[in-house]
Amino acid sequence: MIHAVQIPVDEDRPLCKVAIEGLAGMQAAVGGYIEIVDLTPLQASLVVNEEGKLMRININRRATLLFWLLFPSIRGRDAIVGDALIVGYPDGQGNTTDAPKEVVDLLFETKSYKAEFQTYDDPNKFNGNLRRFEDYFEAANYALLKAQSWTAVQRTRVVPAGDEVA
Structure with a gap:
């Protein structure tokens, strides 16, 4: 089980800390197959719905703002759609890890x-x-x-x- 930050696409729903159980838990959280988007400056990753754009899922403004803030070359060229999770980088065995404490503190504290x-x-x-x-x-x-x-x-x-x- 990992601890992640969920960024709902619906801005009426607040960010929340969630416990995710394996691949199936990540898929359930984003509504389909997952794609990992590295957030290198934060030593974290975004987990998003791999087919979200094909499914015409709404843009996740908050996740997109984070993405654009970290990667200037992508601004206005790509967006994050659907619910997203912030998780940590994989460990030595390739297993997803908890969202970095610094990111959790920044967003919640x-x-x-x-x-x-x-x-x-x-x-x-x-x-x-x-x-x-x-x-x-x-x-x-x-x-x-x-x-x-x-x-x-x-x-x-x-x-x-x-x-x-x-």
Whole structure:
């Protein structure tokens, strides 16, 4: 059994932590045969329905925002459809592992987020502003819209704002 993060296609349903039992459990969670999409910067993978696009399943906006945020070259060219799972990379025997703790903490334990931008003139530094978001995916949407309109942006990321008051 592995522990994953489920990203429902229906945005009225919140993200949730789920326990998945093997291949059959992953197939049930995404509604069909699975395809694995590596999320290398997060040391994680997305599990999606392999035939989702052929079946004309709706776009999963939140999973797509995450995908586009991590892979700028794919923005506007591909999308994630249907329910998705975030899981960990396979272990040495090829078995799927739990979603990374850092990803789970980011999505479930963080109180506010900010978008940061890396520009072509300073590839060693990320810059942000004072804008804060309570939802990771709204911060991702903001970051992607800014990157689209600001041609100097090379990379974007969403990080904890780190300015919560106790």
